[in-house]
Amino acid sequence: SQQGEEDPQALSIQEGENATMNCSYKTSINNLQWYRQNSGRGLVHLILIRSNEREKHSGRLRVTLDTSKKSSSLLITASRAADTASYFCATDERGGFKTIFGAGTRLFVKA
Amino acid sequence: GAGVSQTPSNKVTEKGKYVELRCDPISGHTALYWYRQSLGQGPEFLIYFQGTGAADDSGLPNDRFFAVRPEGSVSTLKIQRTERGDSAVYLCASSRAAGNTEAFFGQGTRLTVV
Numbered sequence: 001s002q003q004g005e006e007d008p009q010a011l012s013i014q015e016g017e018n019a020t021m022n023c024s025y026k027t028s029i030n031n032l033q034w035y036r037q038n039s040g041r042g043l044v045h046l047i048l049i050r051s052n053e054r055e056k057h058s059g060r061l062r063v064t065l066d067t068s069k070k071s072s073s074l075l076i077t078a079s080r081a082a083d084t085a086s087y088f089c090a091t092d093e094r095g096g097f098k099t100i101f102g103a104g105t106r107l108f109v110k111a
Numbered sequence: 112g113a114g115v116s117q118t119p120s121n122k123v124t125e126k127g128k129y130v131e132l133r134c135d136p137i138s139g140h141t142a143l144y145w146y147r148q149s150l151g152q153g154p155e156f157l158i159y160f161q162g163t164g165a166a167d168d169s170g171l172p173n174d175r176f177f178a179v180r181p182e183g184s185v186s187t188l189k190i191q192r193t194e195r196g197d198s199a200v201y202l203c204a205s206s207r208a209a210g211n212t213e214a215f216f217g218q219g220t221r222l223t224v225v
Contacts, residue, residue, distance in 0.1 A: 033214075041200050097159055099144065099156070
């Protein structure tokens, strides 16, 4: 079963707006990652945040992690039509090495 | 290679047949992962290799599924007696080491069982 659960399942916004996606998980983790998947099949790694980190930035991306609530958020600022994709959070369980993905948030950015 | 390569990109097979899906990881990556993704779902973990050995195969759905990585590089996912429910995109990923590192994904093999 998948550990991460993303919210919302789908999100439609206008270009220029910010998009926020949330992820919750169930067990203790080593780190949490966010991936992007276009309508093609490959997943692209966006950002990794370790369990002892609370916030991380990469370009227009901002990720937060709250281990007490077992949740993370991904913020995409000043969205572009090219940001249209599915976004997945993935967790590496503490004591293990397999990466578990959630069901994803489908983001649609209207030009 | 420049990236993770998966072959074939598409495979159509008849129910009951045997299929092999191949993954060429990035050179030097010791960790290799197989995932399965159904439409509208996230990737589902199948198996993880560290070097030549399967460090975690807890995601393999049943004994019809098997994977090998004999020389610690190329991996083959083998599915016996395929069923229609096996239809999905099978994704392979590799990383420099296990855990705490970015995984690089291939484009996947779309398996259709008719």
